Amino acid sequence: MKAEIITIGDELLIGQVIDTNSAWMAAQLNAIGVDVKQITSIADARLQILHALSEAGNRARIVLISGGLGPTRDDITKQTLCEYFDTNLIVDESALADITAFFARRGISMTELNRKQSEMPAVCTSIPNPAGTARGMWFEKDNTIFISMPGVPFEMKTIMTDYVLPALKKRFPNTAVVHRTILTTGLGESFLAARIEAWENSLPGYIKLAYLPQPGIVRLRLTARGCHEDKLQKEIDTLIEKLYGLIPELIFGEGTETLEGVIGKLLLSKKQTMATAESCTGGSIAQKITSVSGSSAYYKGSVVAYSNEIKQQVLNVDHESLAQNGAVSREVVEQMAQGACRVLNTNWAISVSGIAGPDGGTEEKPVGTVWIGVAGPDGVTSQKFLFGDNRERNNIRATIAALNMLRSKILQSM
Structure with missing residues (x-):
């Protein structure tokens, strides 16, 4: 119709x-x-x-x-x-x-x-x-x-x-449509398509797959059309189960779920708390976390340490680490995350420091370089990302990457 x-x-x-x-x-x-x-x-x-x-x-x-x-x-x-x-x-x-x-x-x-x-x-x-x-x-x-x-x-x-x-x-009673949307992060659209190509090729003609990308996230929407809704739903469920087996580390939710919402549910289930220490994202991660109703049960607060002075005075980042490695480095984001856990007395903390652009980059650390750290009960870890030259998109992608790192670490600890 x-x-x-x-x-x-x-x-x-x-x-x-x-x-x-x-x-x-x-x-x-x-x-x-x-x-x-x-x-x-x-x-x-x-x-x-x-x-x-x-x-x-x-x-x-x-x-x-x-x-x-x-x-x-x-x-x-x-x-x-x-x-x-x-x-x-x-x-x-x-x-x-x-x-x-x-x-x-x-x-x-x-x-x-x-x-x-x-x-x-x-x-x-x-x-x-x-x-x-x-x-x-x-x-x-x-x-x-x-x-x-x-x-x-x-x-x-x-x-x-x-x-x-x-x-x-x-x-018009005889048309049934079943949708199911899977949310992924950590892999771009073209790379994701290559990863699940065989699975996509196996879809029957009446079930369509749509890739819906946005900065940092790719939604995969399956749509089945036919006369029998129950039958279509079962087929969609079977296909999604296979997809989970193919890319388990990339899937963070379904439908209208969000990374921040998923994190909140995980922390509530473990009765744990978190904090954020942000530099280049300027509070974006905190905003995402607090957009979830009830986040006060697990989110304690944030330190927006935009300057090196605040990194040192509030988060206890070592002056020598800043001098030798720069603010955008593994050493500094790990100390920021540990400092946030300590200062705000939480189980978990995310830290971010990067060069959002459009200026400030060097040959060694170009615009789009971002280090993200996660501190938790089992210690601290960090990862380097190279996002691009657009300041707004770099902020969005860094925020999503940081949230996803925390989600992954919480799941690994369970």
């Missing part, structure tokens, strides 16, 4: 508002077995809307539209839909009652513009909107379903969840 999404609004095209609606709608459609083949963003302009509707209607069985349903003059979607479906606006008494009640509950007088929102195209099925005043509209033309919804995200999501998705599932 093919679908398209059309988002309407000048604000989308000038970069004033980011189109999050399309991503959410596509995910929901995909989950019920509907393939989104195209997403189009267009201006609040009659000709563009008419052209987009005509083109999408020729290609897809389902067309979702969001935006342009507000009460002001610049919102012209409803009038243009009337033109496309050769109909006119009529007052929907149920919609008018809902809008009247909406403003009455808030003690606000309703304007004529608000009343006009109760006018709906005569040929559509009006979809209630418990979260606002702009109703959704369901049209059918030439074997294609068109569904228009408000552009306000929480209103669109309410209409989709309460009405659109159940109606589509009832209309």
